[in-house]
Amino acid sequence: MTRVLVVEDDPRIVRALALNLKARMYEVGTASDGATALRSVAADPPDVVLLDLGLPDMDGIDLIRALRGRARVPILVVSARHASPEKIAALDAGADDYVTKPFSMDELMARVRAAVRRTTDVGAGESGIVTTDDFTIDLLAKRVRRGEENVRLTPTQWQLLEVLIRHPGRPVSHRQLLQEVWGPPYETQTNYLRVYMAQLRRKLETDPSHPRYLITEPGMGYRFEK
Secondary structure, three states, X not given: OOEEEEEOOOHHHHHHHHHHHHHOOOEEEEEOOHHXXXXXXXXXXXXXXXXXXXXXXXXXXXXXXXXXXXXXXXXXXXXXXXOHHHHHHHXXXXXXXXXXXXXXXXXXXXXXXXXHHHHHOOOOOOOOEEEOOOOEEEXXXXXEEEOOEEEOOOHHHHHHHHHHHOOOOOOEEHHHHHHHHOOHHHOOOHHHHHHHHHHHHHHHOOOOXXXXXXXXXXXXXXXXXX
């Protein structure tokens, strides 16, 4: 049974989440503060963490960093903090997804299922091959093929694609992409991302105006979906 750890200090939200998760055959653990969450993960690592940022003993961003240092468990932030800087900080700290309160329970459950699927996916595996319905990416050979033809990518286009691929299904913030591809001095140059993402979509997407693989996360960054 898939185990979900709910880290939340509001008893009403804990009850609602636990009821909905158990109804869908998830095992549920709870923690009302960061220290309890860290002990729970150390004792019995969950498959997914649902995390509120407003905890009584520590900031949720610090808890994300601490959890990420201990386990590769998917972390879904469920928070009343709506501002883009908060979302970006959570993603940069290691969160895999971000849902704002109030939220649709159906949407949240869908995101939990997606997180579970990503952890059970073999992804590129040891072969370094990522296959989609429209193209194949060889991370070791640094090559992309559509059918029988190679797709010519510039070094910068390849670096951008590779960063996204190494975080499948997870939003990668503008700042992280800019830092990893262009370097820290460029972390505010979001126009670079718009230009290069448009180029990648023209080369890889069947319909670049309605991308299937290179997805925009408004106000946050971009995501690669297989």
